[in-house]
Amino acid sequence: MSVPTPSWRPLSPAERAVAIEVLTGGPLSRSAVARRLGMSGGSLTRLAKPLIDAGLLVEVPAEAAPPTQGRPSQPLDIVEGPWHFIGLKITGDALYGVVTTLKSRVVRRETRPLTDLDPEAVAALACSLVDEFARDHPRLAGIGVGVGGRVRDRSVVAESPFLGWREVAFAELLERRTKLPVVVENDVAALVEAETWFGAGRGLDRFAVLTLGAGIGYGLVIGGTPVRSADEGYGLGRHWIIDPAGPLTPEGQRGSAVSMLSIPGIEYQVHAATGTRIPYETILERARSGEPLASRVIAEAGRALGILLANIANFALPEKVLLAGEGVGLMDAAADTVSATLAAYRHPAARPLDLETKVSDFHDWARGAAVLAIQILVLGGREGG
Numbered sequence: 001m002s003v004p005t006p007s008w009r010p011l012s013p014a015e016r017a018v019a020i021e022v023l024t025g026g027p028l029s030r031s032a033v034a035r036r037l038g039m040s041g042g043s044l045t046r047l048a049k050p051l052i053d054a055g056l057l058v059e060v061p062a063e064a065a066p067p068t069q070g071r072p073s074q075p076l077d078i079v080e081g082p083w084h085f086i087g088l089k090i091t092g093d094a095l096y097g098v099v100t101t102l103k104s105r106v107v108r109r110e111t112r113p114l115t116d117l118d119p120e121a122v123a124a125l126a127c128s129l130v131d132e133f134a135r136d137h138p139r140l141a142g143i144g145v146g147v148g149g150r151v152r153d154r155s156v157v158a159e160s161p162f163l164g165w166r167e168v169a170f171a172e173l174l175e176r177r178t179k180l181p182v183v184v185e186n187d188v189a190a191l192v193e194a195e196t197w198f199g200a201g202r203g204l205d206r207f208a209v210l211t212l213g214a215g216i217g218y219g220l221v222i223g224g225t226p227v228r229s230a231d232e233g234y235g236l237g238r239h240w241i242i243d244p245a246g247p248l249t250p251e252g253q254r255g256s257a258v259s260m261l262s263i264p265g266i267e268y269q270v271h272a273a274t275g276t277r278i279p280y281e282t283i284l285e286r287a288r289s290g291e292p293l294a295s296r297v298i299a300e301a302g303r304a305l306g307i308l309l310a311n312i313a314n315f316a317l318p319e320k321v322l323l324a325g326e327g328v329g330l331m332d333a334a335a336d337t338v339s340a341t342l343a344a345y346r347h348p349a350a351r352p353l354d355l356e357t358k359v360s361d362f363h364d365w366a367r368g369a370a371v372l373a374i375q376i377l378v379l380g381g382r383e384g385g
Helices: 015-027 029-039 039-052 117-134 172-179 188-197 257-261 263-274 280-288 291-317 329-333 335-344 362-379
Strands: 057-059 076-080 084-092 093-100 106-113 140-147 150-152 156-160 165-168 182-186 206-212 214-220 320-325 355-359
Touching: 015 029, 015 039, 015 057, 015 076, 015 188, 029 039, 039 057, 039 263, 084 117, 084 362, 093 117, 093 320, 093 362, 106 117, 106 362, 117 140, 117 172, 140 172, 140 188, 140 320, 140 362, 150 182, 156 172, 165 172, 172 182, 172 188, 182 188, 188 206, 188 214, 188 320, 206 291, 214 257, 214 291, 257 263, 257 291, 263 291, 280 291, 280 329, 291 329, 291 335, 329 335
Parallel strands: 084 140, 140 182, 206 320, 320 355
Antiparallel strands: 057 076, 084 093, 093 106, 150 156, 156 165, 206 214
């Protein structure tokens, strides 16, 4: 596959700071950008001009920017087109792909079943999907890939229990086929990056993300920057003990967040009690209708979620917590229990936790991966946001 590549030259650190500020906060007046970055108006003008000339930034009508005092000026905004970015989320049974603009707006989404988890086979399927995307969006600038597990150097899947991979240089496999820059990252880390740049955490100093799904994910943002750790991707949720006397499941220690809150953990508890495998959504429906066993399991899960959210609020002191993932239906099914437990485990004078709930499907995870590709372009490498 051969597609044109962006002609933007590598950005200097100062130019990069301007581009990111406008990308994540724009449209913004020049004075607002200069104030946020702590630079003079003259310095900003010198930095913005080559970015405008290169077609990365554009001057927009003054009414497009938030109102400011003084003489209005043409604010700066990012040029959303013509380049597009691909995000891929790989699960154990499917490949989810999206195409986004430079502002992370999804313009297309597709799903392909995975019948072979061999890395070469997955890369071939991903390449065929990229080829399909390129027919309608020929100006592709990069690809981001999200996987569950540990990723090294944003290129090598060190370990993914969901895929059965160890030490797979997947970025290289996909780059060789597509001739596009590829960045690979832990899926939760990618989602945190996306929400920090374009979503619930935009403009916040301290922000946390908690995901409920096949596992339990957690990400923390401090100073507007995601906190990174070599321990990411180990599945630490199976070691977050919420209730030492709680349920034991194959995927987590007794009473862990994974045992009590993950979709497989909740399904396992019901299966162990009934001998019947019941899907997660059905368990939630039965709990809402008052069925005793489902109600008990979901109430215990709601209490566990309230404790976990309270601990995050008490220790990380975030301005906001985003609860996301395909398992967040738990919040609706056990809302009263979650709220009461959260209040009980916090100081009575503490401010209410700003909790945002976002029902996410796997295409949302793919969009998070696409933000990694956007960062490649704007940041000029795999170093991240």
